Amino acid sequence: MLPTLVKSAFNRPGWDYEEKYDGFRLLAYKEGGKVRLLSRNGIDRTKTYRNVAADIAKLPDRTLLVDGEVVAFDKHHVSRFQLLQEGKIPPVYAVFDCLYRNGRDLRAQPLTARRQAMEEAIRGSKVLFPSHQMNTNGLIAFKEAKAGGYEGIVAKDLSSPYVEGRTRKWLKFKVHQEDEFIIVGYTSPEGSRAYFGALLLGAYHHGELHYVGKVGTGFDREKLASLFEKFQPLVRERSAVVDPPSGRGVTYLAPKFVAQIAFEEMTADHKLRQPVYMGLRDDKNAKEVTFPGEEQ
Numbered sequence: 281m282l283p284t285l286v287k288s289a290f291n292r293p294g295w296d297y298e299e300k301y302d303g304f305r306l307l308a309y310k311e312g313g314k315v316r317l318l319s320r321n322g323i324d325r326t327k328t329y330r331n332v333a334a335d336i337a338k339l340p341d342r343t344l345l346v347d348g349e350v351v352a353f354d355k356h357h358v359s360r361f362q363l364l365q366e367g368k369i370p371p372v373y374a375v376f377d378c379l380y381r382n383g384r385d386l387r388a389q390p391l392t393a394r395r396q397a398m399e400e401a402i403r404g405s406k407v408l409f410p411s412h413q414m415n416t417n418g419l420i421a422f423k424e425a426k427a428g429g430y431e432g433i434v435a436k437d438l439s440s441p442y443v444e445g446r447t448r449k450w451l452k453f454k455v456h457q458e459d460e461f462i463i464v465g466y467t468s469p470e471g472s473r474a475y476f477g478a479l480l481l482g483a484y485h486h487g488e489l490h491y492v493g494k495v496g497t498g499f500d501r502e503k504l505a506s507l508f509e510k511f512q513p514l515v516r517e518r519s520a521v522v523d524p525p526s527g528r529g530v531t532y533l534a535p536k537f538v539a540q541i542a543f544e545e546m547t548a549d550h551k552l553r554q555p556v557y558m559g560l561r562d563d564k565n566a567k568e569v570t571f572p573g574e575e576q
Contacts, residue, residue, distance in 0.1 A: 282446045319562075381397050467531075541557060
């Protein structure tokens with residue numbers, strides 16, 4: 281179940297407002313002592329987050345399916361995608377929904393009932409915790425999110441069932457601008473920099489892949505080397521975007537890799553201002569990456 285992005289905060293009776301985390305969305309399946317963690321595009325993450333899987337295996341319910349986000353927190357207890365990718369901080373699992381429990385299909389139940397089942401199922405866990413419910417007034421919740429430095433808010437209709445796909449029963453509004461973009465090429469390095477200078481970024485708009493700007497910050501030497509090695513099998517002669525940038529020293533790539541980018545804003549001509557590279561995302565297919573606010 282995926283939330284729809286809206287432009288501004290709101291307050292509605294019968295809605296819940298939860299912290300929006302900056303991590304990896306995962307479904308966790310438990311059957312007896314066996315556990316599987318699956319990303320939103322079906323990648324098995326069980327070995328990647330062994331501590332999360334091990335803690336789920338200890339839960340008392342024989343069968344369980346919960347939905348949530350694996351995160352890593354900074355010293356201010358704010359989730360950071362970069363910290364999760366670096367792997368230096370033990371990840372934890374923010375759980376916000378329960379689809380099945382002990383053979384019962386809960387998807388048709390309202391969110392209030394599913395949330396209660398989830399909280400009961402994970403009680404006592406050291407690695408799993410219920411997602412942070414914020415003020416019951418959405419406008420106040422947004423102010424709290426802004427003060428706390430959170431990525432944003434996910435607003436949920438408390439009466440809604442769990443429905444696969446994009447829905448308006450879950451809505452999200454952001455405090456900080458972060459989104460996924462496709463890496464469509466890179467520029468040659470300059471000065472003392474090695475491997476590449478900046479990444480060229482793109483996103484789909486009305487079925488066509490468009491250039492949205494380039495990002496040259498957010499990299500250390502290790503990241504530059506790792507990305508450069510990953511890119512080499514994808515090098516191509518022509519740009520995948522319909523409106524490639526002009527200039528020399530550009531290497532084009534097949535549109536496969538998706539990067540998470542923080543940015544100040546997207547201009548009227550659909551170019552990113554002050555973008556910063558946050559990390560690669562392999563839990564989203566490049567074909568799904570559209571201009572911000574145009575999610576499929």
